[in-house]
Amino acid sequence: MKITSTRRLFLAGTGAVGTAAALAACGGQQTAEEQESQAAEENSKAAEEQAALPSTAWERMEYDQVPEGGTLRRTVSQLPNNWNSNQTDGNLADLTYIREAAGAGAEIIYSETGEKTLNPDYIESAEVTSEDPQTVVFKYNPEAKWDNGEPIVVEDLISQWNALKGENADYQIVSSVGWDQIESITQTDDEYSGEIVFSAPYIDWITVVHPDVPKSVTESAEAFNTGYVDTPTPGKGPFKVGEVDSTGGVVTLVHNENWWGRAPKLEQIIFTVVDQTTAPQSFANGEIDLLDIANGDVLSQAKTRSDATIQTTNGLTWTHLTLNVQGADGNLGDVKVREAIARGIDREAIGQAVVGPLEAPVVLVDNFVYMPGQDGYEDSFGGLEYDPEAAGALLDEAGWVLEGDKRTKDGKTLDFSIIIPADTKSNSDRARQIQTNMNELGMNVELQTVPSDAYFNDYVTPKNFDGVTFSWVGSQYPESSSANLVYPVDSGQNFTNFADDRIGPLNEQLKGAFDIDERHKLANEISTIIAESFVIIPFYATPNIVGVKTGLVNTGASQFESTDWTQVGYKE
Numbered sequence: 001m002k003i004t005s006t007r008r009l010f011l012a013g014t015g016a017v018g019t020a021a022a023l024a025a026c027g028g029q030q031t032a033e034e035q036e037s038q039a040a041e042e043n044s045k046a047a048e049e050q051a052a053l054p055s056t057a058w059e060r061m062e063y064d065q066v067p068e069g070g071t072l073r074r075t076v077s078q079l080p081n082n083w084n085s086n087q088t089d090g091n092l093a094d095l096t097y098i099r100e101a102a103g104a105g106a107e108i109i110y111s112e113t114g115e116k117t118l119n120p121d122y123i124e125s126a127e128v129t130s131e132d133p134q135t136v137v138f139k140y141n142p143e144a145k146w147d148n149g150e151p152i153v154v155e156d157l158i159s160q161w162n163a164l165k166g167e168n169a170d171y172q173i174v175s176s177v178g179w180d181q182i183e184s185i186t187q188t189d190d191e192y193s194g195e196i197v198f199s200a201p202y203i204d205w206i207t208v209v210h211p212d213v214p215k216s217v218t219e220s221a222e223a224f225n226t227g228y229v230d231t232p233t234p235g236k237g238p239f240k241v242g243e244v245d246s247t248g249g250v251v252t253l254v255h256n257e258n259w260w261g262r263a264p265k266l267e268q269i270i271f272t273v274v275d276q277t278t279a280p281q282s283f284a285n286g287e288i289d290l291l292d293i294a295n296g297d298v299l300s301q302a303k304t305r306s307d308a309t310i311q312t313t314n315g316l317t318w319t320h321l322t323l324n325v326q327g328a329d330g331n332l333g334d335v336k337v338r339e340a341i342a343r344g345i346d347r348e349a350i351g352q353a354v355v356g357p358l359e360a361p362v363v364l365v366d367n368f369v370y371m372p373g374q375d376g377y378e379d380s381f382g383g384l385e386y387d388p389e390a391a392g393a394l395l396d397e398a399g400w401v402l403e404g405d406k407r408t409k410d411g412k413t414l415d416f417s418i419i420i421p422a423d424t425k426s427n428s429d430r431a432r433q434i435q436t437n438m439n440e441l442g443m444n445v446e447l448q449t450v451p452s453d454a455y456f457n458d459y460v461t462p463k464n465f466d467g468v469t470f471s472w473v474g475s476q477y478p479e480s481s482s483a484n485l486v487y488p489v490d491s492g493q494n495f496t497n498f499a500d501d502r503i504g505p506l507n508e509q510l511k512g513a514f515d516i517d518e519r520h521k522l523a524n525e526i527s528t529i530i531a532e533s534f535v536i537i538p539f540y541a542t543p544n545i546v547g548v549k550t551g552l553v554n555t556g557a558s559q560f561e562s563t564d565w566t567q568v569g570y571k572e
Contacts, residue, residue: 053360053543056112057311058556059571066265066553066569073288075274078453079249083228084217086164088461088492090228091174093473101253101269101565102147103237107210110476114560116206121261122152122236126209133183134198138209142192143260146214147240154187154194156211156218161185163218170221174492177481178208181511201512203519204477238264238566249273265569275423275452283308283547290556291547294426296357302547309548311557312358314373316474317542318365319354319426321345321418321434323535325498327466328416336398337414338534342384344391344441350433351540354426358545365538368530369482369523371474372541376520380531391441400442407442415444416466421455430469430539463495471542476560479523483507486530496535503529 076097082090085099096104107122118126126138144152162168166176183199196208213233218224232241238261242254253269274282276294280301283291293299293310302310323341325333332338351362363372366384370377392402400407400414407414418431431447438445450459459465475481484491487507489499506526513519530536546557551570555563 053312053314055114055313055559056557056561057313057544057546058548058558059553061553061567061569061571063262063265063567065571066567067572068263068265068569069267070265070570072266072269072290072552072555072568074269074271074290075279075282075288076251076271077276078273079244079246079251081229081453081457082225083230083232084213084224085233086160086174086212086218087225087228088172088174089457091492092456096473098241098251098253098271099233099235100563101237101239102232102235102241102256104212104235105562106237106565108206108476108562109564110560110562112558112561114476116476118206118209122210126206128205131201134201134205136196136198136205136209137188138194138196139189140192140210141260144236145258145260146234146236147256147258148214148234149258150214150234151191152211152214152236153191154185155191156213156215157194157209158185158187159215159218160211160213161208163221163224168221170225172221172225172492175481175484177484178202178204178511182208200508201514202480203511203514204480207477207480239266239269242268262566264566266565276425277423286549289549289552293358293545293547294542295354295429297425299358299545305547307550309550311544311546311548312360313544313557314371314559315542315544316371316559317471317544318371318474319430319469319471319539319542320365321430321467321469321537321539322495323467323537324463324465325496325535326463327497328414329412331414332416332466334398335532335534336394337400340391340394340398340441341438341443342391342534342537343387343394345434345437345537346386347384347537347539348386350430353429353433355540355542358543360543360545363541365541366531367524368485368527368536368538369478370527371478374478375516376523378524378527380524380527384531384537388437388441395441402442405439405442406444413444414442415446417446417448418467418469419455419459419465420447420449421452421470422449423452427469434467434469460495463497465495468495469539479510479513479519482523482530483510483526486533486535496533498533498535500529500533 076094078094080090080095084090085095107119109117109119122141122144124139124141126136129135129137140152146152161179161182163171164173164176164179166180181198181200181202183197185194185196187194217233238256238259239253240256243252251271280298282288284301284305291302293302323332323338347364355362365372366379366381367377395407399409420428420431435445435447460468483503484493486494486496487499487503503526506522510522513522544557548556553571554567
């Protein structure tokens with residue numbers, strides 16, 4: 001089960017500070033040179049682990065060589081709770097998969113190595129014309145239209161900025177990152193030309209140059225929050241949502257008659273709701289053409305299909321245990337208890353249980369901004385090893401005494417539960433390993449299984465849990481969005497009920513840090529603060545593994561590279 005966001009990395013208290021500082025002091029003081037050398041060594045080791053996999057694994061074919069026609073059939077785990085991806089209920093990976101072919105995010109093209117360029121189908125030009133204040137002038141392609149036929153204009157961007165900048169609490173937004181640093185957006189020469197003035201420098205300014213949805217979606221909080229619960233938002237790509245069968249759980253994408261670019265090769269794309277227990281068999285039977293593979297059982301079934309290949313790349317997705325500091329009768333509010341949980345979990349065992357059967361390297365994650373091997377990566381924990389003895393000592397310090405096989409304090413036992421979405425094996429595997437480790441420490445951990453389509457809506461988003469373990473799907477802009485995971489407390493991506501006030505000022509500096517060394521320094525300071533809180537315990541980086549029908553070209557497994565949906569098709 002995944003949450004996605006293009007603004008991930010896609011979320012006050014000072015009690016953690018003393019504990020973390022004391023632990024760090026045990027290793028003695030290091031010079032800046034020694035720290036830099038250690039960080040470089042850690043990143044080099046992580047890079048070696050990641051280098052075992054490519055960044056893009058799909059088969060390539062030039063546009064003119066791809067035959068016209070064909071249907072791409074995919075699965076999703078549920079229909080969207082809300083078709084507006086910027087609204088908290090719409091912040092799901094399944095919706096992202098559907099909206100990508102309809103143009104969501106297509107204004108920026110990502111290469112195999114992660115380089116970014118503006119897509120001329122949407123933006124003719126955009127450049128920074130002043131650094132103080134930072135000013136961007138831009139011009140849209142005047143031929144660009146929403147799939148309802150309305151032109152894409154500066155008014156749409158202004159309306160989206162007003163909705164997402166965070167000043168109106170009625171808008172239930174996923175994130176205000178970038179939008180809250182804009183001082184003004186004005187139309188200049190015509191309805192396709194504009195100027196953005198920032199109140200503070202913003203390194204990822206290209207992410208706020210083109211609107212995601214038209215003004216009709218963002219012009220009122222009512223339209224934004226509830227206007228698209230059952231109705232898809234207008235798109236801007238080569239495909240559009242042609243039909244939604246809510247009863248059968250089927251979404252059909254067809255050619256967008258208002259598309260102004262080169263014609264897409266595929267005839268249609270069909271998404272069908274299939275639970276994760278039956279999707280592998282559907283792929284093996286030839287009922288679907290592309291399958292995301294999350295565990296060894298799925299991989300084994302996918303391999304039985306004779307007319308398919310398995311593609312594996314590095315990924316931007318990482319798993320974790322997120323703790324609600326108000327959960328478990330408030331007992332998770334004690335940082336020593338949370339640290340004990342972190343040090344009492346065998347993360348390597350979790351990785352081996354889930355990633356090992358995928359025939360991919362197990363790469364543990366110890367940073368909240370950068371992925372292992374990514375430039376800037378450092379260990380924010382200073383060594384988060386599996387250490388039941390240290391975990392037990394922390395619980396002793398917190399007053400939780402081991403009596404028999406249970407931890408008690410003031411006559412109460414130390415209990416908490418983990419919510420699991422039904423039919424999600426990787427999630428269940430992680431939770432069961434956590435349960436085993438915690439029970440060995442004297443904690444009583446219960447696993448509560450809930451319907452998959454209720455998992456985020458009824459439990460994660462409203463923070464109705466003690467602990468949850470899902471996946472964050474990362475973005476191409478980690479520095480701008482990492483703090484959202486724990487700051488502010490009401491961030492649409494912060495499910496912890498915790499925030500550290502030190503993060504705010506650092507985050508403002510980070511978003512304007514154009515110098516790469518300064519950017520890495522600030523990002524790792526934020527990551528260390530998050531690590532000190534132990535509200536999110538990272539596990540492993542998840543490789544992208546995709547089963548692909550033989551002959552499908554120009555899409556599949558990729559770490560950075562974006563799919564050009566006009567070029568996807570089947571070779572003869």
